[in-house]
Amino acid sequence: MIAVARPARAGLFDQVAIVGVGLIGGSLGAALRQRQIAQHVIGIERDLAVAQQARSLQLIDEASTELQACAAADLVVLAVPVRQSQAVLAALVPHLRAQTLITDTGSTKQDVVRAARVALGPQVRQFIPGHPIAGREVNGPAAALPTLYEDKRVVLTPLAENRTQDVERIEALWQAAGARVSHMSAPEHDAVFGAVSHLPHLLAYALVAQIASAPDAAAKLAYAGGGFRDFTRIAASSPEMWRDIFLANQEMLLAELSTYEAMLASARAMLTSGDAAQIEHWLTQSAIVRQNWTPQ
Amino acid sequence: MIAVARPARAGLFDQVAIVGVGLIGGSLGAALRQRQIAQHVIGIERDLAVAQQARSLQLIDEASTELQACAAADLVVLAVPVRQSQAVLAALVPHLRAQTLITDTGSTKQDVVRAARVALGPQVRQFIPGHPIAGREVNGPAAALPTLYEDKRVVLTPLAENRTQDVERIEALWQAAGARVSHMSAPEHDAVFGAVSHLPHLLAYALVAQIASAPDAAAKLAYAGGGFRDFTRIAASSPEMWRDIFLANQEMLLAELSTYEAMLASARAMLTSGDAAQIEHWLTQSAIVRQNWTPQ
Numbered sequence: 001m002i003a004v005a006r007p008a009r010a011g012l013f014d015q016v017a018i019v020g021v022g023l024i025g026g027s028l029g030a031a032l033r034q035r036q037i038a039q040h041v042i043g044i045e046r047d048l049a050v051a052q053q054a055r056s057l058q059l060i061d062e063a064s065t066e067l068q069a070c071a072a073a074d075l076v077v078l079a080v081p082v083r084q085s086q087a088v089l090a091a092l093v094p095h096l097r098a099q100t101l102i103t104d105t106g107s108t109k110q111d112v113v114r115a116a117r118v119a120l121g122p123q124v125r126q127f128i129p130g131h132p133i134a135g136r137e138v139n140g141p142a143a144a145l146p147t148l149y150e151d152k153r154v155v156l157t158p159l160a161e162n163r164t165q166d167v168e169r170i171e172a173l174w175q176a177a178g179a180r181v182s183h184m185s186a187p188e189h190d191a192v193f194g195a196v197s198h199l200p201h202l203l204a205y206a207l208v209a210q211i212a213s214a215p216d217a218a219a220k221l222a223y224a225g226g227g228f229r230d231f232t233r234i235a236a237s238s239p240e241m242w243r244d245i246f247l248a249n250q251e252m253l254l255a256e257l258s259t260y261e262a263m264l265a266s267a268r269a270m271l272t273s274g275d276a277a278q279i280e281h282w283l284t285q286s287a288i289v290r291q292n293w294t295p296q
Numbered sequence: 297m298i299a300v301a302r303p304a305r306a307g308l309f310d311q312v313a314i315v316g317v318g319l320i321g322g323s324l325g326a327a328l329r330q331r332q333i334a335q336h337v338i339g340i341e342r343d344l345a346v347a348q349q350a351r352s353l354q355l356i357d358e359a360s361t362e363l364q365a366c367a368a369a370d371l372v373v374l375a376v377p378v379r380q381s382q383a384v385l386a387a388l389v390p391h392l393r394a395q396t397l398i399t400d401t402g403s404t405k406q407d408v409v410r411a412a413r414v415a416l417g418p419q420v421r422q423f424i425p426g427h428p429i430a431g432r433e434v435n436g437p438a439a440a441l442p443t444l445y446e447d448k449r450v451v452l453t454p455l456a457e458n459r460t461q462d463v464e465r466i467e468a469l470w471q472a473a474g475a476r477v478s479h480m481s482a483p484e485h486d487a488v489f490g491a492v493s494h495l496p497h498l499l500a501y502a503l504v505a506q507i508a509s510a511p512d513a514a515a516k517l518a519y520a521g522g523g524f525r526d527f528t529r530i531a532a533s534s535p536e537m538w539r540d541i542f543l544a545n546q547e548m549l550l551a552e553l554s555t556y557e558a559m560l561a562s563a564r565a566m567l568t569s570g571d572a573a574q575i576e577h578w579l580t581q582s583a584i585v586r587q588n589w590t591p592q
Contacts, residue, residue, distance in 0.1 A: 135522065152521070155519070199503070204582075205578070209581065210491070210552075220488050223429065223451070223492060230529045232589075247570060264499075264502055264553065276379075276539055280536060286508065296519075
């Protein structure tokens with residue numbers, strides 16, 4: 001990482017405003033405070049009770065329900081379901097100064113970039129799109145952890161309009177929170193995460209739906225073991241957040257789903273034929289890939 | 297649990313022979329020895345090196361490559377891939393005494409019962425089919441743990457021919473290893489585990505196959521996170537074991553796969569229509585079921 005110009009006082013930023021202080025925004029707030037990355041962290045929520053909960057959990061220094069609270073911030077972090085991005089950014093415009101940086105935490109990037117261009121116009125140069133690859137199957141401020149981003153990846157998908165030093169400050173922000181930062185184009189990002197994250201989420205929700213709607217659902221859930229537990233962990237994730245991700249990355253997700261349906265059709269043909277050698281070969285190829293995979 | 301008649305010496309059994317001392321058989325051996333459930337545990341493997349490894353890991357007292365070593369056992373436990381059951385049981389017949397009990401650990405039950413009837417004839421009354429709901433994504437003696445069955449479920453699918461006191465001794469065996477035992481019919485068992493275990497395994501192997509065969513597989517695997525990790529953990533499981541399970545429970549698995557394909561078709565229709573409320577409703581129903589589920 002190239003050394004980054006720092007403000008005169010300690011901390012990379014003076015005031016950071018985080019819009020949405022649930023799991024993702026709240027965890028960033030907690031990291032910013034504990035690691036003294038920012039002087040002052042303002043958390044903004046439509047619901048005052050949620051903002052106050054984040055304040056009492058010491059995720060933020062100050063709770064607000066008003067985007068106006070962003071007026072003095074040198075960084076605004078959007079941590080809302082992705083389909084709210086355009087509305088929130090548009091409402092934010094009156095409160096942005098020329099030097100305010102903006103970033104986001106959305107799991108999809110092409111739609112967020114589109115939304116930012118519409119909402120911000122030429123000020124889109126101040127917006128550096130980002131996606132921290134971290135989450136939990138529990139939601140809200142109470143689920144936030146100051147360590148959530150430690151050793152996790154953050155993908156930035158910078159715009160042609162972004163200034164290099166601004167991108168570097170957002171890199172430094174996430175690095176200071178313990179994460180490793182890399183860059184991709186927004187379409188590349190959405191293709192990769194459509195396959196390794198969005199599709200598995202859809203598949204896990206679908207398996208739970210199938211078991212829950214079976215006539216013997218109670219017996220099935222009673223005897224489900226460790227395989228079911230891990231396979232479906234992500235089906236406990238926020239329905240609002242995943243509804244938005246599925247719709248935001250609809251095209252890539254449908255393409256991956258088609259590929260998966262073809263893979264299942266091929267598995268069905270193998271099973272039906274009863275060709276043990278072919279089945280074992282297919283399973284072995286996957287097992288070797290998975291055994292050799294480690295989170296990077 | 298009704299009190300069970302115990303042999304004069306300490307331990308439920310004098311000699312237990314375990315055929316197959318990998319993860320499942322080796323873990324049972326280790327539990328039998330550590331908890332003094334048996335006086336003497338013999339491990340049998342075709343490959344002497346594997347049997348000796350289990351011996352040096354203290355999973356068993358004695359290593360053998362010969363089924364003849366079962367001749368003095370009062371209990372024989374089959375812990376081999378399910379499609380080997382019939383051949384192993386047939387080869388075991390000359391070494392069975394009238395009082396020898398036999399049980400197994402297979403993940404499918406209708407096929408094992410069929411195999412046992414063919415191989416054992418009237419001696420099938422000595423065979424109490426069982427399935428411990430426990431496993432790891434690592435295999436072989438080195439993966440065995442004496443604690444593998446603690447607080448896990450074991451399902452027995454007793455035969456009409458079994459004597460009650462024999463079924464109770466097998467119950468007592470697993471309870472002594474720390475497990476909770478319940479009964480089902482073999483078809484009921486295969487339907488339940490086809491849905492909550494076999495289908496998720498197939499789906500996880502298929503997702504890894506899809507990602508591994510993509511042109512950008514390296515980038516996808518590099519950015520895959522915690523969701524992918526947990527969803528695909530079971531795709532690192534033994535290909536030989538799962539080939540056998542899929543083929544042994546072929547009919548139930550294909551039926552569950554058809555239901556799943558219909559579920560995906562319905563998810564596709566929702567996504568294509570872009571009906572946010574309907575998608576959120578569907579996701580919420582699964583999320584509630586999964587959030588309220590705990591391993592029993």
